[in-house]
Amino acid sequence: xxxxxxxxVCFAVVLLVSAVAGECRTIVDMxxxxxxxPEKISRIVTLGPxxxxxxxxxxxxRQQSIVNGLPSELARKFQFVFAPDLAKRPIVQSSAxxxxxxxxxxxxxxxxxxxxxATTDKLGSLGLPAVLLKWRExxxxxxxxxxxxxxxxxxxxxxxxxxxxxxxxxxxxxTLGPVEASTRPRVLYVxxxxxxxxxxxxxxxxxxxxxxxxxxxxxxxxxxxFSLEQMIxxxxxxxxxxxxxxxxxxxxxxxxxxxxxxxxxxxxVAPAGAHLWANRTIEQPxxxxxxxxxxxxxxxxxxxxxxxxxxxYDRFFHIxxxxxxxxxxxxxxxxx
Amino acid sequence: MKYWRALPAADVEGRRLLxxxxxxxxxxxxxxxxxxxxxxxxxxxxxxxxGRGDGSQSSATAETILxxxxxxxxxxxxxxxxxLSLAGAAFQxxxxxxxxxxxxxxVSAGAGFGASLALLFHLPTIAVEGAAFIGGLAAVVAxxxxxxxxxxxxxxxxxxxxxxxxxxxxxMISLVKYVADPVDTLATITFWLMGSLAKAxxxxxxxxxxxxxxxxxxxxxxxxxxxxLALGEHExxxxxxxxxxxRTIVILCATAMTAATVCVAGIVGWVGLLVPHIxxxxxxxxxxxxxxxxxxxGALFALAxxxxxxxxxxxxxxxxxxxxxxxxxxxxxxxMRTRNEQWS
Amino acid sequence: xxxxAAIEIVDLSFRRAPGRERVLDSISLSARAGELxxxxxxxxxxxxxxxxxxxxxxxPEQGRVRALGDDLHGLGRREIAKRIAYVPQAGHSAFAxxxxxxxxxxxxxxxxxxxxxSPQDHEIVRRALIDIGxxxxxxxxxxxxxxGERQLVLIARAVAQDAPIIVMDExxxxxxxxxxxxxxxxxxxxAAAGKTVVxxxxxxxxxxxxxxRVALLRGxxxxxxxxxxxxxxxxxxxxxxxxxxxxxxxxxxxxxxAFAPDLD
Numbered sequence: 001x002x003x004x005x006x007x008x009v010c011f012a013v014v015l016l017v018s019a020v021a022g023e024c025r026t027i028v029d030m031x032x033x034x035x036x037x038p039e040k041i042s043r044i045v046t047l048g049p050x051x052x053x054x055x056x057x058x059x060x061x062r063q064q065s066i067v068n069g070l071p072s073e074l075a076r077k078f079q080f081v082f083a084p085d086l087a088k089r090p091i092v093q094s095s096a097x098x099x100x101x102x103x104x105x106x107x108x109x110x111x112x113x114x115x116x117x118a119t120t121d122k123l124g125s126l127g128l129p130a131v132l133l134k135w136r137e138x139x140x141x142x143x144x145x146x147x148x149x150x151x152x153x154x155x156x157x158x159x160x161x162x163x164x165x166x167x168x169x170x171x172x173x174x175t176l177g178p179v180e181a182s183t184r185p186r187v188l189y190v191x192x193x194x195x196x197x198x199x200x201x202x203x204x205x206x207x208x209x210x211x212x213x214x215x216x217x218x219x220x221x222x223x224x225x226f227s228l229e230q231m232i233x234x235x236x237x238x239x240x241x242x243x244x245x246x247x248x249x250x251x252x253x254x255x256x257x258x259x260x261x262x263x264x265x266x267x268x269v270a271p272a273g274a275h276l277w278a279n280r281t282i283e284q285p286x287x288x289x290x291x292x293x294x295x296x297x298x299x300x301x302x303x304x305x306x307x308x309x310x311x312x313y314d315r316f317f318h319i320x321x322x323x324x325x326x327x328x329x330x331x332x333x334x335x336x
Numbered sequence: 337m338k339y340w341r342a343l344p345a346a347d348v349e350g351r352r353l354l355x356x357x358x359x360x361x362x363x364x365x366x367x368x369x370x371x372x373x374x375x376x377x378x379x380x381x382x383x384x385x386x387g388r389g390d391g392s393q394s395s396a397t398a399e400t401i402l403x404x405x406x407x408x409x410x411x412x413x414x415x416x417x418x419x420l421s422l423a424g425a426a427f428q429x430x431x432x433x434x435x436x437x438x439x440x441x442x443v444s445a446g447a448g449f450g451a452s453l454a455l456l457f458h459l460p461t462i463a464v465e466g467a468a469f470i471g472g473l474a475a476v477v478a479x480x481x482x483x484x485x486x487x488x489x490x491x492x493x494x495x496x497x498x499x500x501x502x503x504x505x506x507x508m509i510s511l512v513k514y515v516a517d518p519v520d521t522l523a524t525i526t527f528w529l530m531g532s533l534a535k536a537x538x539x540x541x542x543x544x545x546x547x548x549x550x551x552x553x554x555x556x557x558x559x560x561x562x563x564x565l566a567l568g569e570h571e572x573x574x575x576x577x578x579x580x581x582x583r584t585i586v587i588l589c590a591t592a593m594t595a596a597t598v599c600v601a602g603i604v605g606w607v608g609l610l611v612p613h614i615x616x617x618x619x620x621x622x623x624x625x626x627x628x629x630x631x632x633x634g635a636l637f638a639l640a641x642x643x644x645x646x647x648x649x650x651x652x653x654x655x656x657x658x659x660x661x662x663x664x665x666x667x668x669x670x671x672m673r674t675r676n677e678q679w680s
Numbered sequence: 681x682x683x684x685a686a687i688e689i690v691d692l693s694f695r696r697a698p699g700r701e702r703v704l705d706s707i708s709l710s711a712r713a714g715e716l717x718x719x720x721x722x723x724x725x726x727x728x729x730x731x732x733x734x735x736x737x738x739x740p741e742q743g744r745v746r747a748l749g750d751d752l753h754g755l756g757r758r759e760i761a762k763r764i765a766y767v768p769q770a771g772h773s774a775f776a777x778x779x780x781x782x783x784x785x786x787x788x789x790x791x792x793x794x795x796x797x798s799p800q801d802h803e804i805v806r807r808a809l810i811d812i813g814x815x816x817x818x819x820x821x822x823x824x825x826x827x828g829e830r831q832l833v834l835i836a837r838a839v840a841q842d843a844p845i846i847v848m849d850e851x852x853x854x855x856x857x858x859x860x861x862x863x864x865x866x867x868x869x870x871a872a873a874g875k876t877v878v879x880x881x882x883x884x885x886x887x888x889x890x891x892x893r894v895a896l897l898r899g900x901x902x903x904x905x906x907x908x909x910x911x912x913x914x915x916x917x918x919x920x921x922x923x924x925x926x927x928x929x930x931x932x933x934x935x936x937x938a939f940a941p942d943l944d
Contacts, residue, residue: 073522095522097514194527195534195652217650225652226373227534229405232397233374255404255537258397432774557794564788566775571768574735575841576761576789621777624796 027151030134030144031117037129038110041152043067045109047093047123050074053113053133055274055282056145058082059161059316060154067107068092078273078329082317101126111151135280138204141165161282161316168285168308169208172292175299176210185295187211188236188261189270189278192246196225199279202240209291211238228255235260238295239267240278245335268294269332274317276333286312290330305330350619357632361414364639368410371647374401409533409646410639411541416533416597416655417607417638418631419548423590423597424608425615425630426555429566430586431480435495437609438472438594442501444605446475447591447598449505452512452525465543468595475501476591531602533642534652540600547596551589552631559623562586566621604656606663607634613670684749685710686876687734687764687845692743694729694900703729705900706743711878711893713844716871718887719880720912721897722921727880730897731849734878736760747845761789765838767848770830776821779833783809783818786840805840812836812866828859835866846870848879852886864890884912885938896920912937 023039044065046053051074057066063082069089070079080087092103099119104112105126112130114120123130131151133144142162149158189202197215200222206213214234215224232255239261241247247267256262270278277287289308293300306326313321321329370381376398384402389395420438427436427443438444450471454464475498482497509529516522533540555562561582564572573579597604615629641658687710694704704726711717719727732738733745736752745752747763755763765786777785786808787801797805809815814832817825822833831851838846848867852860868890871877881887887894887908894911896904898920904911914927917939924942 072517193523195532215650224650225534226650227646227652229401229409229646230373230650230652232401232405233372255400258393258400429775434774560791560796561788561793563781564785566777567773567785570732570735570737571766573737573757574761574764574766574768575785576758578757616776621775621781 027131027147029120029131030140030147031120031132033120033124033132035124035129035131037131037151041065041110043108043110045092045104045107045112046114047099047104047112047119048115049275050093051076051079051275052280052282053115054079054083054086056113056133056148058274059145059282060148060152060157061316061318062152063317067109068104071095076272076275076333078325081321081325082274082313082319104128138201138284141280141282141284157316164312164315165285169288172208172288172300176292176296179210181212184210184212185237186214186234186260187238187240187291187295188214188231188234189240190231190242192241192250194225195228195231196223198223198242201280201284202278205278205284205287205291208288209295211291211295232256232259237261237264237266240270240294241267242270242276242278243272243333243335244269244331266294271330272333273313273329282316283312350625354619354625354629354632357629357636361632361636361639364636364643365410365414368413368639368643369402369406371643372401372406373647373650374405376401404537408538408541409536409642412533412536412544412600413639413642413655414635415541415544415548416601416604417611417634417636418552419544419593419597419634420604420608420638421611421615421630421634422548422552422555422627423593425612425627426562426586426590427476427608428612429562430583430590431494432566432568433494434613435492435609436498437606438590439502439603439605440495440609441479441498442475442505443472443591443594444598444603445502445505445509447472447595448529448603449508449512450474450595451528451599452509452516455525455528456512456516456521458521461543465595465599468599469592471505472591472595472598473587475505476587529602530654531598531600531604531656532652532654533601533646536600544596544600547592551593554585554589556624556627558582558585559627563621563623601655604638604659606659606667607638610663610667610670611637684712685746686713686715686748687711687878688746689730689734690744690746692730692733692745693741694726694733694738695741702741703900704733704740707897707900707902708743709895709902709905711845711876713876714871714874715876716867716890716892717876717878718890718892718894718908719878719897720882720884720887720894720920721880722882725897726900727897728849729900731847731878731880734847735764735766758789761841761843763843764845764847765841765843767831767834767838767846767851769850769853770827770834773822776823778818779814779820779822779825780805780809780818782822782833783837783840786837786842789841789843804842805836808836808840809833812839813862828855828862831855831859831863832866835863839870844874845876845878848877850880850882852881852883860886883938884908884917885936887912888936888938908937909935912939914939 024036025039026034026036028034042065044057044062045068046066050070054066057063064085066083066086067089069091070086071091071094073095090103092100105128110129112123112128113133114130115133117132120130120132135141135144142165145158145161149155187206189197189206191198200219203213203216214236237260239250241250247269250256250267251262261267270276271290273283275281277283277290286309289300289305293302293305309326310321313319370378380398381402383389384395384398389399424437427438427441428434447468450467451464454467479494479498479501483494486493513522513525516525561577564575564577565579565582569579611634612630615626615633619625619629638655641662642655645653645655645658689707689709692704692707693702695702707730719730721727729738733740736745747760752760783805784797784801787797787805790801791797806815809818812832812835814829814836817829817833822830852863855863864886867877867879892908894906894908895902896911896916904916914925918925925939926942928938928940
């Protein structure tokens with residue numbers, strides 16, 4: 001009851017403040033919630049999967065608008081390459097203590113981006129302009145970018161990204177041509193330390209890259225865990241792991257020595273740019289191209305991939321990466 | 337007159353039931369080697385186990401699956417089940433409390449804390465195991481001392497003190513996680529505490545087998561003397577037991593066994609509470625028979641649960657989750673059944 | 681002829697903790713083989729503590745307890761258990777040992793650390809159960825027999841323990857008169873067979889009934905010692921229990937005298 005009241009009061013205050021500012025508008029977020037936002041967005045807080053959300057903003061060239069830092073457990077080196085100022089921003093969440101709500105309010109954000117309903121509702125009830133972004137199905141990224149284009153008043157960038165997304169996928173599909181189910185390599189994307197396939201999105205990019213994902217059984221859960229024996233029984237021809245430490249572990253594991261991917265040394269580390277490419281990230285068109293390049297290297301060359309990366313980061317993040325930096329992204333996270 | 341020869345029918349039946357139980361465990365071990373996600377024919381299994389592989393790719397894979405994947409996992413599950421059950425029975429006897437168990441006394445949480453601390457400082461595996469043992473020991477000693485200083489201490493007092501210790505050590509685990517480096521150490525600790533037999537290898541099997549076999553053998557050798565402890569400190573001493581020394585030995589053995597299971601399978605609850613109960617219900621209190629029955633039933637239970645966990649579907653469910661799902665309602669059933677009687 | 685005492689208490693004092701008052705104060709007592717010794721006293725007189733000292737379970741502040749001539753202090757638990765058997769008050773057990781298993785525990789002192797009962801142990805236990813008259817109960821769980829039966833089983837266990845001295849802590853306190861009679865008869869028989877039997881009780885009539893030697897304990901001190909007829913009169917009982925007593929005697933009571941509180 002009291003939280004409801006508080007919510008109404010806060011809402012009223014926000015309305016009042018916005019009215020005084022004179023410039024506000026109401027948008028509908030991806031969960032159907034109406035949120036009132038100032039006309040001009042210059043201070044943005046990203047909560048939850050911070051690197052993923054930051055990636056969306058990088059694509060709008062809004063590195064400078066992000067006012068919160070990266071929680072250390074989520075930090076990836078290239079976030080700081082794409083947005084060097086992130087290192088100076090205060091960190092407002094951690095896996096151990098959750099959200100630092102007062103610090104978030106103190107940042108006076110014009111916009112708070114989240115990806116889960118509970119956080120959004122909590123911050124919304126405090127009068128913060130919290131917008132929920134959803135990315136469940138592969139195509140959601142297009143709706144998501146369109147919404148952000150609306151909010152940031154950069155509709156053309158959003159449209160450009162959607163065009164790029166469709167064009168790149170179409171081009172990969174055309175180059176790949178029709179691939180018989182029998183000639184598609186068996187692919188397993190795995191977090192090897194935990195024997196978990198962590199993200200359903202891989203069931204989308206693996207087939208688009210010309211492979212057959214072994215964990216694709218029409219599942220609904222975001223992640224699945226399996227046994228080592230199951231892994232041997234699947235006998236993947238290509239293994240994609242989360243970091244270089246995992247590749248070393250898998251290559252050294254005697255029980256995997258008869259698995260085709262290990263025997264043929266086709267154990268790959270997922271590239272890590274703004275975020276891990278194998279998971280949901282703004283760089284997803286590149287993920288598909290990279291997958292195609294490791295699954296069908298005769299058709300998709302490394303040079304082709306590198307030049308595509310160069311142009312993607314230049315076109316959307318407005319940064320020109322060196323050859324070393326491209327190599328580093330493709331080498332994946334070092335792990336431990 | 338040789339009175340002891342005139343064993344009653346129930347005694348003979350008990351012996352037969354025990355033999356049947358041991359036979360069932362052997363059968364389940366063999367069956368467990370034959371089931372799994374990787375399809376292997378019985379002929380292939382027999383050939384592999386008898387070393388008659390033909391050197392082909394498929395026979396090499398069969399060998400890997402049987403000897404390097406299934407065998408260590410089966411051995412680990414058997415040892416975890418037997419170890420937790422024997423530890424539970426030992427704690428119940430030494431504390432004269434049918435509700436005592438490694439997790440209710442805080443031993444599991446204490447072992448988890450010790451191990452987390454060792455992982456925090458990046459200590460080698462052997463030190464992690466040692467720290468788990470010391471943590472478990474600290475928890476059980478603290479529970480016992482706390483309970484003994486409570487006036488009018490009853491069966492429930494020790495359990496309450498154990499739960500307090502368990503909560504305390506869980507909180508200290510959280511504290512360790514809080515200060516752990518989120519990038520690497522935190523994930524390691526979290527994953528380690530969750531425990532999983534999914535990747536159990538020969539090293540894991542050895543880690544758990546050594547303390548369980550050594551501790552189990554010690555407890556078995558002293559089984560008659562230890563059963564005196566169930567009568568209470570004064571009675572046991574008056575009957576000729578060196579209570580302090582026996583208690584120390586039992587607690588050390590049971591804690592080492594528990595810590596070893598925590599090291600490979602994480603915190604697995606319920607087994608150490610339920611299995612000794614069932615063993616006593618079926619076989620009574622004769623120390624030798626009760627111990628063999630406890631170890632066998634524990635091994636059967638853990639192995640059966642793990643077989644389901646690894647072969648029912650693609651998805652792997654942690655052992656601790658499965659035992660809780662089965663154990664909690666079953667325990668409630670036991671409590672309801674025995675509410676008007678003495679604890680078995 | 682010098683008769684050596686089976687059990688001998690010399691100048692025994694005990695405190696629960698340094699600085700606290702003495703629970704036992706300079707007590708000297710002894711009992712010979714075949715003798716029945718009854719420790720009589722009100723609640724808190726120190727009877728249970730004295731029993732614990734007799735069993736070597738409590739360490740005295742000063743003085744010593746000798747069993748068959750040796751100081752308990754220098755004996756191991758098993759050595760003590762071979763000399764002194766203990767019959768506690770039959771309480772509840774958390775575990776359902778059978779009567780037979782309970783009685784077998786009496787043989788523990790005769791097994792080595794890693795041993796289990798031998799056929800001979802089983803035979804001794806069976807004989808003890810028959811002698812005490814509880815053999816028909818041997819398959820029953822100890823938790824499911826009556827209080828009187830439990831007390832008898834514990835006595836059978838002490839018999840199986842085969843120690844020359846038997847110490848009983850209020851063995852009749854929770855029994856009806858019929859069962860009290862059974863237990864007292866057993867004690868008499870044991871003494872007649874040459875055992876030294878020491879028991880504590882609240883009831884002076886039991887000392888008369890057993891024709892036992894009596895030691896009166898009050899406030900941790902030994903205040904009188906002798907036959908029941910010598911030390912248990914109306915005055916001494918009133919002083920012992922700190923309340924006026926009636927002495928109940930009858931011509932056909934065969935010299936058994938009882939006491940009851942005088943309510944007027």
